[in-house]
Amino acid sequence: xxxxxxxxxxxxxxxxxxxxxxxxxxxxxxxxxxxxxxxxxxxxxxxxxxxxxxxxxxxxxxxxxxxxxxxxxxxxxxxxxxxxxxxxxxxxxxxxxxxxxxxxxxxxxxxxxxxxxxxxxxxxxxxxxxxxxxxxxxxxxxxxxxxxxxxxxxxxxxxxxxxxxxxxxxxxxxxxxxxxxxxxxxxxxxxxxxxxxxxxxxxxxxxxxxxxxxxxxxxxxxxxxxxxxxxxxxxxxxxxxxxxxxxxxxxxxxxxxxxxx
Amino acid sequence: xxxxxxxxxxxxxxxxxxxxxxxxxxxxxxxxxxxxxxxxxxxxxxxxxxxxxxxxxxxxxxxxxxxxxxxxxxxxxxxxxxxxxxxxxxxxxxxxxxxxxxxxxxxxxxxxxxxxxxxxxxxxxxxxxxxxxxxxxxxxxxxxxxxxxxxxxxxxxxxxxxxxxxxxxxxxxxxxxxxxxxxxxxxxxxxxxxxxxxxxxxxxxxxxxxxxxxxxxxxxxxxxxxxxxxxxxxxxxxxxxxxxxxxxxxxxxxxxxxxxx
Numbered sequence: 001x002x003x004x005x006x007x008x009x010x011x012x013x014x015x016x017x018x019x020x021x022x023x024x025x026x027x028x029x030x031x032x033x034x035x036x037x038x039x040x041x042x043x044x045x046x047x048x049x050x051x052x053x054x055x056x057x058x059x060x061x062x063x064x065x066x067x068x069x070x071x072x073x074x075x076x077x078x079x080x081x082x083x084x085x086x087x088x089x090x091x092x093x094x095x096x097x098x099x100x101x102x103x104x105x106x107x108x109x110x111x112x113x114x115x116x117x118x119x120x121x122x123x124x125x126x127x128x129x130x131x132x133x134x135x136x137x138x139x140x141x142x143x144x145x146x147x148x149x150x151x152x153x154x155x156x157x158x159x160x161x162x163x164x165x166x167x168x169x170x171x172x173x174x175x176x177x178x179x180x181x182x183x184x185x186x187x188x189x190x191x192x193x194x195x196x197x198x199x200x201x202x203x204x205x206x207x208x209x210x211x212x213x214x215x216x217x218x219x220x221x222x223x224x225x226x227x228x229x230x231x232x233x234x235x236x237x238x239x240x241x242x243x244x245x246x247x248x249x250x251x252x253x254x255x256x257x258x259x260x261x
Numbered sequence: 262x263x264x265x266x267x268x269x270x271x272x273x274x275x276x277x278x279x280x281x282x283x284x285x286x287x288x289x290x291x292x293x294x295x296x297x298x299x300x301x302x303x304x305x306x307x308x309x310x311x312x313x314x315x316x317x318x319x320x321x322x323x324x325x326x327x328x329x330x331x332x333x334x335x336x337x338x339x340x341x342x343x344x345x346x347x348x349x350x351x352x353x354x355x356x357x358x359x360x361x362x363x364x365x366x367x368x369x370x371x372x373x374x375x376x377x378x379x380x381x382x383x384x385x386x387x388x389x390x391x392x393x394x395x396x397x398x399x400x401x402x403x404x405x406x407x408x409x410x411x412x413x414x415x416x417x418x419x420x421x422x423x424x425x426x427x428x429x430x431x432x433x434x435x436x437x438x439x440x441x442x443x444x445x446x447x448x449x450x451x452x453x454x455x456x457x458x459x460x461x462x463x464x465x466x467x468x469x470x471x472x473x474x475x476x477x478x479x480x481x482x483x484x485x486x487x488x489x490x491x492x493x494x495x496x497x498x499x500x501x502x503x504x505x506x507x508x509x510x511x512x513x514x515x516x517x518x519x520x521x522x
Contacts, residue, residue, distance in 0.1 A: 017469050020304050021439070022294030023489065024471070026287075029309070033283030043281050046309035048290070051469070078450045079470040080457035120453020155472060178282070189339045192381020196341035208278050208312070209340040210285070211416060228284065 008173035010036055011045040011063040015056055015084050016074040016154055019048050027156050028073045035163050040172030041069060051075060056087035064091070064149050069170070074154030076143060078120035085144070088151055089128035099127040102142055109140030135165040145169065174232040179241045181255035183248050184224040187211070191251060195227070198243055205231035205240045227255075234260060269434035271297055272306040272324040276317055276335040276345050277415055280309050288417050289334045296424050301433030302330060312336060317348035325352070325410050330431070335415030337404060339381035346405070349412055350389035360388040363403055370401030396426040406430065435493040440502045442516035444509050445485035448472070452512060456488070459504055466492035466501045488516075495521060 012032055018024040026048070033043040044067060049055045056075075064070040075084030089096035102125040103117075110117055124141035127133065134143035134150065138158045143151050145166075152162045188195075188211050199207040208228040216222040227244050231237045237260050248255045273293055279285040287309070294304040305328060310316045317336075325331040336345030350357035363386040364378075371378055385402035388394065395404035395411065399419045404412050406427070413423045449456075449472050460468040469489040477483040488505055492498045498521050509516045 014307075017467065017491070018471055018489065019290070020294060020307065021437075021489075021491070022291045022298070022304070023441075025291050029280070030283045030286050033281060037283070043283070044311060046275075046281065046307075048307035050305060051467075077470070077472065078453040080453070080460045081467075081469050115448075115450070118450065118454065120457070121450040123453065124450075155474070157474065176282075180284075187376075189376070189379065189382040189385075192339040192341070192384065193379065196381070199341045206278065206312075206342075208342050209338070210279055211338065213416065213418065228279065228282075230278070230282070 006173035008041045008069075008171070009044040009067045010041050010069040010071060011047070011067040012043060013056070013059050013063055013070060013072045014046065014048040014074060014154075015051065015072055016048075017050050017081075019074075020050055028152075028154070028159050031156065031160055032071055032073075032163070035160075035167075036170075037176060039167065039170045040175040041170055042173075042176055051081050051083060053083055053087050053090070056084065057091045060088055060091040060149065064147065068148060070149045072149065072151050073159055076124070076141070076151060076153055078123050078141075082123065084151060085126050085128060088146060088149060092128060092130075092146055092149075094129040094146075096126055096128045098122060098125045102127050102133060102144075105133070105142055106140055134162050137161050137164075176230050176232060177234055177237050177260050178228055178230040179237055179260040180229070180258045181227045181241065181244055181248065182224065182258075183227070183253045183255045184222065186225055186248070186251060186253045187223065188225050191247060194247055195244075198240070198247065202236065202240050204233060204236045205229050207240065207244070267434035269302045269330075269432070270305040270328045271302050271330040271332060272308070272328040273304060274317070274320050274324055274331060274333045275307065275309040275415075276312065276333055277309075278311050278342075280335075281311055289413075289415070289420050292417065292421055293332055293334075293424070296421075296428075297431075298437060300428065300431045301436040302431055303434075303437055312342050312344060314344055314348050314351070317345065318352045321349055321352040321410065325408065329409060331410045333410065333412050334420055337385070337402070337412060337414055339384050339402075343384065345412060346387055346389060349407060349410060353389060353391075353407055353410075355390040355407075357387055357389045359383060359386045363388050363394060363405075366394070366403055367401055395423050398422050398425075437491050437493060438495055438498050438521050439489055439491040440498055440521040441490070441519045442488045442502065442505055442509065443485065443519075444488070444514045444516045445483065447486055447509070447512060447514045448484065449486050452508060455508055456505070459501070459508065463497065463501050465494060465497045466490050468501060468505070 075082045131144040131146040138161045210226045213223045229240045392405040392407040399422045413420045471487045490501045
């Protein structure tokens, strides 16, 4: 369900020492942003915090108050460093314990794998009071939703699978549409002032300018700029793209333009 | 310079709509974490914010107060959406304008490329009052340091090159040493309770547990767990690694152990 006139924003809280230490490259930010866009939900803030109870609690409370939705990733497994469920319960001021519905899911999952549910695995059935479960088709142990907070796994394949169960729960707003113009062989500084004028005259779209550099097939470096136009009105986005295309053509640069989507 | 008894922490503020929209995959977080570790500087918090002046100002002020160092990436190019320098100046309450030292660097850089310094490029010489420059050997336009804040480019190759000029300015603390045990064919739930006991008895190290799954060479999925021991005392890290190795061997799992580094 979407209400086309409303701006709906989301935040992501990435929980995990392994991201902050550089051991693991996060990819969940990008997956979430791309998942949310078609629902008309805009990712507007991300924080990465270590596995420290108080830090997680205060980040959850700051972000759930500031945005329509908050997603968390990481820290919901069976081990001692998985403290997200407890921290979210504390943030909401509710109790947490093993829940029968979550336990039933774990029992069914492990029964088919001839695996016992021991003390560690039981931890994964601990769900804050008042939360609803989020299905995990990959490895059984569910995530959960409490209020406007969705608590997801950190392993990317599991996180993405859980999002399928989240989508129908979202009440999106106006979709942000975007189109990009990729201009090779030109530098930002060649047209920055003119670009600034175009952007300033168009308050209903945002125009981002992103230089790129990459090794050229024949040696040396290919460079250029990608301009990204974003906005909620298709007409305004289209007009800005045309104006920018003309600006680049006047510099003898033929941009590759992506369809508005 | 390091003072071995002190914990020195850093935060990273990633500035850019392109990261939040999912268009661009951030890699600077990981590069920075890996760069800082040998200096005894621990990355403890990361925020990603959009290109909005007030949002950047308040994030800069929150993070520079909470940590020994703050790094920012993104938003220091020549275009209208490059607003980081102004936001950092506002956060410090200082003025900003074209600085002669920065302009001299740009002039020298563009002179060798037969490129004019126009209005857009001049923006890249705008530096907050009291800041010192950070060398950019890739594309000329410098970053800058003001107080405990280092303002770096967002393009990964430029950001990494700038870090070379930052390293000598850091006063690190005790290095965090780590070692990992990679255990194939075992699941977290198989030993979570025992692992929790080991971790609880060792307050001077942190033990992280990270499941992995990957396609097996012969089809199906390889799975396992990587345990990461981190701490500032080499003896304590070594003892924990040995204890965990014994725990895994008792489950008939032979871990691959990385040297403590």
